[in-house]
Structure formats: structure tokens, C-alpha cells
Amino acid sequence: MLHLRLIVPAELTEEVVQTVEKTVGTTHLVVLPGAARNPEGDLVLCDVTRELGHKLIADLRALGIEEHGSIAVENIDLSLSRRAEQAAQEAPGEAADAVVWEQLTEATHEESTLTITYVAFLALATMIAACGVVLDNAILIVGAMAVGPEFGPLAGICVALVQKLRRRVWRSLFTLVLGFAVAMVVTVVFSTVMDAAGLFSIAQLEAARPNTGFIYRPDWFSFVVALLAGSAGTLSLTSAKSGALVGVAISVTTVPAAANAAVAFSYGDFHQAWGSTEQLAFNLGGIILAGTLTLLAQKALWASQRGRMARRP
Structure with missing residues (x-):
């Protein structure tokens, strides 16, 4: 899976959260209002399967987050979570075959x-x-x-x-x-x-x-x-x-x-x-x-x- 760390302008946070929630294969969503200082904004954390990583990142970029905030992506080597297993089952294809084009x-x-x-x-x-x-x-x-x-x-x-x-x-x-x-x-x-x-x-x-x-x-x-x-x-x-x-x-x-x-x-x-x-x-x-x-x-x-x-x- 991939871990996304997003710095989001406050006025876009609700739209970002909705985008994450409607994307199949996402889990472990965390929102920390006002946590970011440079640039200022809300901190949004989530995990997504590699299969849907490119789609989610593309949708987030379409909201203009990279222009006014940031999108950081990390590989997760180990995730012990039943919810993560469920997200992986919901995603199409296999993680090893997925291409995260931005990465x-x-x-x-x-x-x-x-x-x-x-x-x-x-x-x-x-x-x-x-x-x-x-x-x-x-x-x-x-x-x-x-x-x-x-x-x-x-x-x-x-x-x-x-x-x-x-x-x-x-x-x-x-x-x-x-x-x-x-x-x-x-x-x-x-x-x-x-x-x-x-x-x-x-x-x-x-x-x-x-x-x-x-x-x-x-x-x-x-x-x-x-x-x-x-x-x-x-x-x-x-x-x-x-x-x-x-x-x-x-x-x-x-x-x-x-x-x-x-x-x-x-x-x-x-x-x-x-x-x-x-x-x-x-x-x-x-x-x-x-x-x-x-x-x-x-x-x-x-x-x-x-x-x-x-x-x-």
C-alpha cells in the first residue's frame, strides 16, 4: 500500500476528504485541522492500495493541492490492519502489477x-x-x-x-x-x-x-x-x-x-x-x-x- 500525506488549504479539506472516501481501496483516513504551518493548512493522512494510487493522486492534483499545499507519497512495507486487507480486496488487479505514474x-x-x-x-x-x-x-x-x-x-x-x-x-x-x-x-x-x-x-x-x-x-x-x-x-x-x-x-x-x-x-x-x-x-x-x-x-x-x-x- 501507499501512504499519502497531504497539506490542504482549509477551504479544500472537505472536498479532499470526499475524494479520498469515494476512492475504492483507501483506508486509515486522518484529518488534523490547522496542523500544517508551512504552508498553512490542514493535514490529511490516508493509505491507498497501489492499484488505485495513480487515480487518487490524479484526482487530488485536479483539485490544485500541489499548487497551494503538497502531496507526499511513501511506500508502506508492512501494514497490520484488517481494514487494509479489506481495502486490498476491494481494489482491482494486483498491487505488484500496478503503476503509480507520478512516482x-x-x-x-x-x-x-x-x-x-x-x-x-x-x-x-x-x-x-x-x-x-x-x-x-x-x-x-x-x-x-x-x-x-x-x-x-x-x-x-x-x-x-x-x-x-x-x-x-x-x-x-x-x-x-x-x-x-x-x-x-x-x-x-x-x-x-x-x-x-x-x-x-x-x-x-x-x-x-x-x-x-x-x-x-x-x-x-x-x-x-x-x-x-x-x-x-x-x-x-x-x-x-x-x-x-x-x-x-x-x-x-x-x-x-x-x-x-x-x-x-x-x-x-x-x-x-x-x-x-x-x-x-x-x-x-x-x-x-x-x-x-x-x-x-x-x-x-x-x-x-x-x-x-x-x-x-
């Missing part, structure tokens, strides 16, 4: 912000992957995949496309492209330094590399895996099962492809550099396509469920 939009907005920390993680992951491709070490490749933070802006693009937030699409795309550009430039410098130190060599890069040679040889399996990973990653975000994101991260070769392209470019091996760039494009495109389609399917599913619910006598 998802805010989370992906934060994850797709271009920050020093984001760029640092991506650059470090790319340098780890560079060591992996030169040493043909699959463990380092997997580690680099897990460290890379690139799924944040990818998810941001998907959510913004579905929600038709054009500015956020470009913002997330900018974060993604610039992040990879900086990471690859840093990795080129890193590769040059490692070569000067005698730790990297072109012979290692152009060897058979049975464990990592696939990185610069993209095929349709690369795109298929990216589609599956994009769908799985999106489901993990919308269902709050974030543990699945680790599996998503180590199933696509975005960071290793960027690393292989950077190392190959530093040695003037443009064949590998181009192949790795294609691999990167395949993976990024597949994830965005699958993530967007998954969100559209979830949106259509919940729209149909709400329609059936509205037709009930």
Missing part, C-alpha cells in the same frame, strides 16, 4: 539527471570494461555492467515518451549521450596511459578473445536480448522490484561496447570501434523500444481495468 515519473526524472556522480560511475564502469576486453576477462565485463548507471536515463526516455513529456525526453537523451561521450573519451585516455605503462597492447585487443569478442560483432541476438532486458527492467521499476535491475544490467553490453570502441579507437582499429558502436546502438535502441512498449501495454491494461470497474453497478 515513476519522479524516480526516472532523478535518475536521468546529468550529475558528476552519474558521469563518474559511467566512466569508471567503462574503464573496468576496458580492462575486461583487453584481458578477455568475462568477470570484469560483468562487473562493469553492474556498475554502469545508464539504465536511469534509458528509463527516463521511455517514461517521458509514454507520458508525452517532450522536454524530459530530450533531457534524458542528453544525459545518456553526453555521459557515454565523456566516459569514452576518458577511457581513450585511460587506454593510452595503460599502453604507455605496458599493461595494454594492440596484440591483446586483436587476439581471438573467445570470452569478449562478441562485443564488437553485433547480431540479431544482441537486439533480441536488449528487447528482453528493456522489458524486464521496466517491469522492475513499475512493480518496485528493483532487485531485478541487477540482472538487467548484466544482460546487455552497453558499457562493454562503449569500452571496446574507446580502446579500439585509441589503437586506430576502426573496424572494432565501428562494430562496438553498432553493438551499443543495438542495445540502447532495443531497451528504449521494449521499455516504451511495456509501459504502453501497462497503461492500456490499467485503463481497461478502470473501465470495467466504472461499469460495475
Whole structure:
């Protein structure tokens, strides 16, 4: 369930309470008149099932609460209440399948912000992957995949496309492209330094590399895996099962492809550099396509469920 904490102007409190009470799946309604000081107003608390969370939040936003007060939402990990169990039974569908769009939009907005920390993680992951491709070490490749933070802006693009937030699409795309550009430039410098130190060599890069040679040889399996990973990653975000994101991260070769392209470019091996760039494009495109389609399917599913619910006598 979700816990909502609302700061409501006094003149809207009655309408807010009525909105909460008429929403199926709500419980534990508390009204504290005059409790809020900044901004001034009444404090309204309630719990709502995830299935109806988006509807209730949308109805409250339509009343203008976010302009004159506030709406705060928290996940409830444990609720020992018979009334909460009854509310969950009254709500349509299952909580794990529900999408709280406002929560998802805010989370992906934060994850797709271009920050020093984001760029640092991506650059470090790319340098780890560079060591992996030169040493043909699959463990380092997997580690680099897990460290890379690139799924944040990818998810941001998907959510913004579905929600038709054009500015956020470009913002997330900018974060993604610039992040990879900086990471690859840093990795080129890193590769040059490692070569000067005698730790990297072109012979290692152009060897058979049975464990990592696939990185610069993209095929349709690369795109298929990216589609599956994009769908799985999106489901993990919308269902709050974030543990699945680790599996998503180590199933696509975005960071290793960027690393292989950077190392190959530093040695003037443009064949590998181009192949790795294609691999990167395949993976990024597949994830965005699958993530967007998954969100559209979830949106259509919940729209149909709400329609059936509205037709009930």
C-alpha cells in the first residue's frame, strides 16, 4: 500500500476528504485541522492500495493541492490492519502489477539527471570494461555492467515518451549521450596511459578473445536480448522490484561496447570501434523500444481495468 500525506488549504479539506472516501481501496483516513504551518493548512493522512494510487493522486492534483499545499507519497512495507486487507480486496488487479505514474515519473526524472556522480560511475564502469576486453576477462565485463548507471536515463526516455513529456525526453537523451561521450573519451585516455605503462597492447585487443569478442560483432541476438532486458527492467521499476535491475544490467553490453570502441579507437582499429558502436546502438535502441512498449501495454491494461470497474453497478 501507499501512504499519502497531504497539506490542504482549509477551504479544500472537505472536498479532499470526499475524494479520498469515494476512492475504492483507501483506508486509515486522518484529518488534523490547522496542523500544517508551512504552508498553512490542514493535514490529511490516508493509505491507498497501489492499484488505485495513480487515480487518487490524479484526482487530488485536479483539485490544485500541489499548487497551494503538497502531496507526499511513501511506500508502506508492512501494514497490520484488517481494514487494509479489506481495502486490498476491494481494489482491482494486483498491487505488484500496478503503476503509480507520478512516482515513476519522479524516480526516472532523478535518475536521468546529468550529475558528476552519474558521469563518474559511467566512466569508471567503462574503464573496468576496458580492462575486461583487453584481458578477455568475462568477470570484469560483468562487473562493469553492474556498475554502469545508464539504465536511469534509458528509463527516463521511455517514461517521458509514454507520458508525452517532450522536454524530459530530450533531457534524458542528453544525459545518456553526453555521459557515454565523456566516459569514452576518458577511457581513450585511460587506454593510452595503460599502453604507455605496458599493461595494454594492440596484440591483446586483436587476439581471438573467445570470452569478449562478441562485443564488437553485433547480431540479431544482441537486439533480441536488449528487447528482453528493456522489458524486464521496466517491469522492475513499475512493480518496485528493483532487485531485478541487477540482472538487467548484466544482460546487455552497453558499457562493454562503449569500452571496446574507446580502446579500439585509441589503437586506430576502426573496424572494432565501428562494430562496438553498432553493438551499443543495438542495445540502447532495443531497451528504449521494449521499455516504451511495456509501459504502453501497462497503461492500456490499467485503463481497461478502470473501465470495467466504472461499469460495475
